[in-house]
Every structure is written in C-alpha cells, then in structure tokens.
Amino acid sequence: MIQAKNLFFSYTGAPPYVLDGIDLSIHTGEYISVVGENGCGKSTLMRLILKLLKPTSGTIATEARRIGYVPQRNDFSNSNFPITVFEVLNSYRRLLNLKDRDIPAKNLGLVGMSAFSGALMGTLSGGQTQKILIARALIGDPDLLILDEPSTGVDIGSQKEIYGFLKEINRKNRITIVSVEHNLDAAVANSTLIYHLVSGRGHLCSPRQYAEEFLGKNDKDDGHADL
Numbered sequence: 001m002i003q004a005k006n007l008f009f010s011y012t013g014a015p016p017y018v019l020d021g022i023d024l025s026i027h028t029g030e031y032i033s034v035v036g037e038n039g040c041g042k043s044t045l046m047r048l049i050l051k052l053l054k055p056t057s058g059t060i061a062t063e064a065r066r067i068g069y070v071p072q073r074n075d076f077s078n079s080n081f082p083i084t085v086f087e088v089l090n091s092y093r094r095l096l097n098l099k100d101r102d103i104p105a106k107n108l109g110l111v112g113m114s115a116f117s118g119a120l121m122g123t124l125s126g127g128q129t130q131k132i133l134i135a136r137a138l139i140g141d142p143d144l145l146i147l148d149e150p151s152t153g154v155d156i157g158s159q160k161e162i163y164g165f166l167k168e169i170n171r172k173n174r175i176t177i178v179s180v181e182h183n184l185d186a187a188v189a190n191s192t193l194i195y196h197l198v199s200g201r202g203h204l205c206s207p208r209q210y211a212e213e214f215l216g217k218n219d220k221d222d223g224h225a226d227l
C-alpha cells in the first residue's frame with residue numbers, strides 16, 4: 001500500500017532533515033499509528049504520503065485507489081458560516097463527481113450522525129464534528145484513510161465511539177488506516193502496528209512491544225483497554 005525507501009525530507013532542501021533515511025512498508029489492511037514527540041516528523045510524513053510534499057531524496061509510493069483524509073484542524077469549529085452537515089457531505093460528493101445522491105445519508109448513518117443532517121456545522125461538539133469529518137473522508141469508498149490526531153478536542157465518550165468505528169472498518173472492510181496519534185493508549189489498543197518516530201527516524205513495532213518498551217506497561221495493565 002505505502003512504500004518509503006531511504007526517504008529524506010527537509011523544508012530547506014538541506015540538513016538537518018525532518019525525516020532522516022526512512023524505510024517503511026505499510027501493507028493493505030494494516031492500522032498504523034504514527035507516534036512521537038512534537039517536531040519528530042509525524043505530520044510531515046503524512047503530507048508526503050498525501051503527495052502534498054515531495055521528498056528531498058529517496059522515494060515514497062502509495063498504491064491506494066482513493067485516499068480519505070481527516071485533518072486535525074477544521075474550519076467549521078466555532079464558525080458562524082451557515083453550512084449544514086448534509087451540505088458538507090453533499091458538496092464533497094459532487095466534488096468527486098459521484099452520482100449516488102444517497103451517499104451523504106449513508107455515510108452519516110455509518111458514523112451514527114443521521115439525526116444531525118440538518119444541523120449547522122458550527123453548532124456541533126468536537127466529537128460530533130470529528131464524526132462528520134470521518135464520514136466525509138469515507139465518501140468514495142477509499143481504501144486508505146489518513147487521520148491527523150483524531151481524538152484532539154474530543155470527549156472521552158466520543159473517542160471510544162470513533163476508535164471503535166475505525167477499528168471496525170479496518171477489520172471488516174480492510175480499509176488501511178494511518179493515524180498520527182498523541183493518544184498513546186488508543187494507539188496501543190487499536191493499532192495493528194505502531195511506527196515510532198524519534199528525531200526523524202522511525203521504528204516499527206507491535207502495540208504490545210511499544211506498550212512494554214516505551215510506556216512501561218505489560219499484559220496485566222488495562223488502562224488502555226477501553227479506548
């Protein structure tokens with residue numbers, strides 16, 4: 001699905017590199033959480049996958065038929081712009097030139113937000129807004145879904161619903177998920193693999209290995225089990 005080989009990136013085109021010799025293979029059906037301290041290169045890696053940036057050297061290739069993207073920041077929060085939930089999804093359907101007019105209603109149902117079709121986006125909570133952005137990203141049935149810190153500004157109850165839904169579509173629909181995460185408990189509980197970035201260099205490991213080596217947890221700890 002995604003293959004990076006000897007990938008270097010710098011915003012100036014010269015050292016020091018934000019990403020420093022990355023080699024990474026992400027296979028179809030994986031749920032990868034990308035973790036690390038601020039400034040380690042997580043968001044830069046996402047932008048390279050989305051082809052919003054070009055490598056300084058090395059290569060990164062994505063074989064996805066269609067990519068869905070859920071940004072961390074959205075322009076609807078605390079906005080007085082009079083656009084409804086339905087209009088947000090329907091405008092994206094039209095942008096993709098999809099003929100099925102039932103797609104907005106279908107995708108709202110997927111994330112449990114059918115009752116909010118006529119609500120103004122600026123009136124929604126953080127969790128509700130995130131569900132709408134996920135519903136929008138799933139228009140067109142992408143085989144790769146990229147999320148940037150999906151639990152930011154989201155209450156605990158909505159976090160559980162969102163991660164439960166992501167885990168479900170990953171397992172049942174084989175949608176490959178790559179998620180930049182600061183919510184480490186959720187990353188351990190839901191991912192199939194974790195990619196740990198430190199100073200531009202990455203280490204791929206299992207959630208169990210990451211929990212033991214970096215979080216100091218073992219199988220007896222259950223603090224992350226419900227996220």
